Amino acid sequence: MNVLVVEDTVEIGDAVTAHMLDEGHSVDWCRNLKEAFGWLGGTNYDLVLLDLRLPDGNGLSLLRDIRAANNSVPVIIMTAQDQFSDRLAGIKGGADDFLIKPFSLSELSARMKLIRR
Numbered sequence: 810m811n812v813l814v815v816e817d818t819v820e821i822g823d824a825v826t827a828h829m830l831d832e833g834h835s836v837d838w839c840r841n842l843k844e845a846f847g848w849l850g851g852t853n854y855d856l857v858l859l860d861l862r863l864p865d866g867n868g869l870s871l872l873r874d875i876r877a878a879n880n881s882v883p884v885i886i887m888t889a890q891d892q893f894s895d896r897l898a899g900i901k902g903g904a905d906d907f908l909i910k911p912f913s914l915s916e917l918s919a920r921m922k923l924i925r926r
Contacts, residue, residue: 810855810921814838815845815871816887817863821910825858825887828914841865849875854882856921859904861888861895869902876903883924887912 812829816822817840829836837852839845842865849857849871857875861868872884886899889910896907906920 810925811835811853812837812856812858813845813848813852813854814858815840815842815863815868816858816860817841818860821860821887824914825917828917832918842868842871845871846874849880856924857882857884858917859884859886861886861890861899869898872899872902872904885917885920885924887917 812834814822814825814829814836816825816838822838822840826836826838837848839848841863859868859872868886875882875884883905884903885906885908886904887908887910888895891909899907905924908917908920
């Protein structure tokens with residue numbers, strides 16, 4: 810899979826990126842919405858792993874733009890925001906799944922397999 814990781818926390822971005830590479834996926838990692846918009850404009854992805862709290866805004870705005878462009882790329886939100894309202898906003902916004910930080914990398918892999926079906 811070709812995966813875009815949108816995550817501003819270096820430790821999490823490093824861990825997720827290394828795990829994706831170990832599993833044989835291609836990975837681009839960006840740390841803010843501006844970079845993510847650029848990557849999405851020029852590359853086709855099989856999956857987007859999206860943080861919500863980013864330095865230049867909320868990841869939900871990126872998700873809404875992806876869906877408004879009729880882009881059906883699967884999106885898994887990865888966030889520490891664990892309120893029901895946050896999860897509901899993500900799913901209503903077009904996310905395919907929602908992982909609460911901290912999460913295990915094996916759980917991320919399992920959810921990716923479900924999305925690929």
